[in-house]
Amino acid sequence: MKIPHASFHRPAAAITPRARPLPFGFRHSAFGVRLSAFGFRRSAFAPRRSERGIALIIVMISIVVLTILAAGFAYSMKVETKLARNANSEAELEWLGRSGVEYARWVLANSLLDPTQPYDSLDQPWATGSGWLGPTNNPIAEVQNPFTLGRGTVSWKIVDLERKYSINAPEQVLQQVLPQALTLMGVAPGDATPLVNSVLDWIDPDDQTHVQGAETEYYQGLTPPYVAKNGPIDDISELLLIKGMLPEIYYGISATNFQPSYYSQQRDRFGRQQNVLPAVSVGLVDLFTPLSDGKINLNTASAEVLQLLPGVDPIIAEAIVSGRAGEPDLSAPGMLGPYRNVNELSRMPNIPREIVQQLAQYCDTRSKTFQVQVDADVGGYKRTFYAVLGRNNQRDVQILSFYWK
Secondary structure, three states: OOOOOHHHOOOHHHHOOOOOOOOOOEEEEOOEEEEOOOOEOOOOOOOOHHHHHHHHHHHHHHHHHHHHHHHHHHHHHHHHHHHHHHHHHHHHHHHHHHHHHHHHHHHHHHOOOOOOOOOOOOOOHHHHOOOEOOOOOOOOOEOOOOEEEOOEEEEEEEEEHHHOEEOOOOHHHHHHHHHHHHHHOOOOHHHHHHHHHHHHHHHOOOOOOOOOOOOHHHHOOOOOOOOOOOOOOOOHHHHHHOOOOOHHHHHOHHHOOOOOOHHHHEEOOOOOEEOOOOOOOOOHHHHEEOOOOOOEEOOOOOHHHHOOOOOOOHHHHHHHHHHOOOOOOOOOOOOOOOOOOHHHHHHOOOOOHHHHHHHOOOEEOOOOEEEEEEEEEEOOEEEEEEEEEEEEEOOEEEEEEEEEO
């Protein structure tokens, strides 16, 4: 047996392929190659730190975007659900509004049953919304406000329109009343004349222009153009369309925040500014109404409206208002409380008798036209309805108009 020479024996490691030499600064490690000379190390199994940061930012952006989308979708679904619920309540709200109007008709009809109160005043249940109505044997003696009907709630408010002057009065009457109203409001006479004539041109049926007035030819030159009404005013807001009408005149200076105009810029004949406050702070909307029987109710009209009547100054107007206050005395009917008729104005010592006789053709103690405001609520969904009622007698209370805002 031949024994190999010792020089032929090599270790196992010696016969393995020699590793390829690495560039300067690199050396082998158990997990790969690392750069030791410069302090950096790279592992074959570990990603770079910058890549981990970018991935984290992408994840965070994705989460924010998804959150925003989810919130927007939830809000959209909430709105859609509420709209669907409100749409289902539309019919119910309308019938609640009509029910409130019918209830107001019942209240106004039964207000005529009490023989001890042959008048309409602000202390009665139709005006206050509470109290006993008519005789005690009525089906519902005490009015309810608000009242519940099904799933909804209805509240109502009644205002008589005879507390204001009719803007559709005859022209010869308006030629006296309108200047008086504008004078009380502090409008200079030079500005009042064209405004009064423009109102008359708006109402009269012809196209003949009053002095300093305006007809369709003037309104056609505006932007946007429109035509004159040439008929009775249906809504008092039509006054805002008339030439020369300013918001301060329509609403009154106490209810607006408009820039100062002629109220604080009136000047005397020497050009000096005059700061003369108007006698009243109300506007035309508080003094006039398009629907009325033409006579003013002495028990509901304000002192400002009463001053529009011929011969009534501020002292007489305040005397009329104070005279109707207080509780009526059944032992002495007509001496206290609301006026039962126009002649009872003579009980006030500071009202001349000739004024009492003169007011008989302009005033009354009953109202025939009423505006009803009905607020309907179904599960938080609300709507306000309006109606104008004309009361002829207990069995004839007509609905002249019905609308909602």
